[in-house]
Amino acid sequence: MIYGSINNDLQKLYLIVASLLVFGLVTLFSISSDPFSFNSSFSRQIIFILFSLFIFFLLKAVDIKAIHDNSITIYLISIFVCFIPFFMPPVENTSRWIDLGLFYIQPAEYLKCATVIAIAKYLSNNQLAVKDMSTVIVPVLIASLSAFIVLNQPDLGTSVIILVPVLPMLLWAGVNNFTIFLMIIPFITIIAASNDLAFNIWAFLMFVMFMLFQGKLLNRILLYFANIFAGLLFPFFWNNFLNGYQRQRFLDFLNPDLDPMGSSYHIIQSITAIGSGGLFGKGWGQGTQTQLKFLPVQESDFILSVIAEEFGFLGISLIMFLFFMLIKTLLDIAFRCSDYFSSLVIVGLTSILFSHIFINSAMTIGLMPVKGLPTPFVSAGGSFMLLCFVILSLVSNFSKN
């Protein structure tokens, strides 16, 4: 069983977030050439954090019953706001941002929260047959609508993130584990197939998981081998049935923001920076890859590579531990809070944070294609920092129940 109380959890949560913020600021200080000027990412980050804190306290005052009762309205308004950029002059050739003069806001960030709340509302009200397959359909539709709009902005990364919370929330609501398991594993298998070591580890883990489920043994073994087979076939298909041009087209679709200099160049620079850091790192402000600007977008997308280079494996392990504790604490809160709706919302929000952490880290070490997703509480950037604090605020608000 899980021990402790919700209040302890919240304190722990704030402590972890504070540590991550400090870690991020220390790193930003290292890469800013003139940290105290108003334009440096360091100073800007401090301003963003202060502003986000303000919003955090503001949101905490909102009655959660109001959120619960109006969750569909909130969802529809968020969808509506996401349409606004389509009618405004494009920013950097996309319709993702709304220009507010002083700064831009990205409505898709908040659609993430609204989607989670809408799904939670549906699942918490549906007491009839949560184990029924049809229960799966409505949440998938809600998330798909959001994801589809965001995909057309176009923003593939965010639309994937919007889809992610569906699975953990369904699981939390008691939908048959095996169903969910079957929904997710083919994707992991295909991703893992790009790397031999990862694929072997995954094959083993998958076997263990298949064995743990109940049901007919033969079915489980057949499904297991179907997955392994798909994983083995994918690289073969990729290499033999797609020509270079088609592969590039596919990769370009995955990475519309690609720099003309080439994405593999970015990954190579990132991996070199990380690998050269070693156990202890090169020291604060001493990372040659970082300081010579070999690393691209180092203040947001590749900030973990900076940490890995300058603070070494110890530093990155500490960050990973903090991330682990962050997610674990959030799950503890979700498990412990007394109300079902709140619990579901927290699980959904947690999975958004987690997918950011995972996708961003995996990108820096070449496990995933280059995608401009920031890391929670560490990466520079106002819009996303604000979202993280909004999530934090919702969690602390909802946990009171």
Place this chain on the structure above:
Amino acid sequence: MLKIDNKADIFHYRTLMAILTFSMLLLVGRYFHLQIIEHERFFSKSQVNRVKAKASYAPRGLIVDRNGVVIVENSPTYILTVTPYEMKNIEDQFDKISSIISVPIEEIERRYKKYYRGRFLPTVIAKNLSFAQISQIEEMKLDFPGVQYERFDERLYNTELNDMHILGYLRELDRETIPTLDKSSLYRAGELIGWQGVEREYEKELRYSKGVNYIEVDTYGREIENLNSNNIPAYPGKNLVLTIDSELQKFSRNLLEGKKGSIIVSKVNSGEILSIVSSPSYNLSIFRGETSSKEWEELIESEDKPILNRNISGLYPPGSSFKIVTAINLIEKGLLDPEDNLMCAGSYTPQGSSNTFNCWKEDGHGLVNLRKAISESCNVYFYETVQLIKLNEWISTAKKFGFNQLTEIDLPNEIVGLIPDKEFFIDTYGRWGWSERGVLLNMTLGQGDILVTPLQSLRYINHIASKGKNTAKLKINLNKPTEFYEPINLSEQTWVRLYDGLYDVVNSDGGSGWRARQIKTGITLYGKTSTAENPHGEPHAWFNGFFDLNGEKYSLVVMVENGGGGGAVASPIAGELVNFISSNIEFLAKK
């Protein structure tokens, strides 16, 4: 508070924890693999084999005239950069550099602060350096650790032909402008982009395609080796061949020396612009960074508006050349017999009105038929006859000849001008503040609210010169395919009557444009003068004309802003132009 209790299952919690644990272990495992197991390899790679991608450039395309005379080329200049951390005693070095390149040390320090990007990165401290200055620095290399120079092409303009109104100029891109560009991903801050004239219009063609060099650098970012295998080469931009003839262009420029106005000469059958001058102009060297902001302000605020390209962005009342529009309506609709004589006694008073409208000739022209009315530009004839025409028919004829529309020439910032219509008059003067008859009295003289650009006037004369058929669209890029304007269908009889009038303007004794007559060359010049009244002072002097020479049709427009009478001021200039063209015809005929 809410109705339903949390019914989360411990098994679900454990499942999520398992996924979390697995994912984090996967990540940490990968970090472990890179940072501990493969550390040696990556560390040595980071020490000696750091590949830096660096953009490489090629020259921008040249701009040449129709005979291959180079008008705009590239001149290599140098920029000086410093890598801060390699420098010893920065103050001292800046002081020495300042004396060699004769730039005040404050300016160098200002640039250094402005462009500073980091201790290890080169920062630009001076631009536009000559080869001589660079050699001096190169000689004293040991005194200047951390100082490097790079080649940087600047535009070099032919001193006699630096006609910025058509050529345009390049401008350094800043971060704010880039997102507004068409293909913004191709541009980086600090690069040059065509900002006006053909440099802007043909930016895509003139611009080089950027390449990438993968360069091996050492621990300190110093370049060691160029890794040729993966380099993407840069390609130079395409050259742009203009329809301009340099000699004619220079000659036209001289004709307008000290005057405000414009001259345009074109070939009617191909739409090629042979010469296009807007006066006054100014020296393009202003865009090479040596201009103070004070000089700039003077240019912008100058009353003569040197920045304005009068040919396509200047608006003027066209004056009497619009009498042709009235004449076309009269003949085409059969509203009167062109041979009929009307009496001009020097003034005209509309029926039931107390206002009197004067002819420019106070004593009157006596008996006037259409031909004489055109050639001597009699106002009274058109005052009387325009009363037979409906306003909207008159407007539609004017618009057929391209007024109130773009000529679609391949130059940026062209404007459409104004042919006022009923809506305009109602908006401006109120529903009862004007009358169709009243405004037509002004419009038939090309006055009132009508505004045209000189280039529109050229298109008008080209339509007439080609009798409305196959009038080529005006263009300035010789290799642009020829396109045609909408044909204008008028009866042959109308054209004959018009040509008679236009012939007499230049070639009859009373013709208003007799000063343009070609006695020496024997060329038959057709034309129409205008003396356009305007609120800014003296009238604008216009001459629009065309002629045949060796089987080729040429057309020209001369406009002298506030110059005085079209006959006295513009016609002699037109005469000299035709004379020059006929004596240089073998040169013009090329291409």
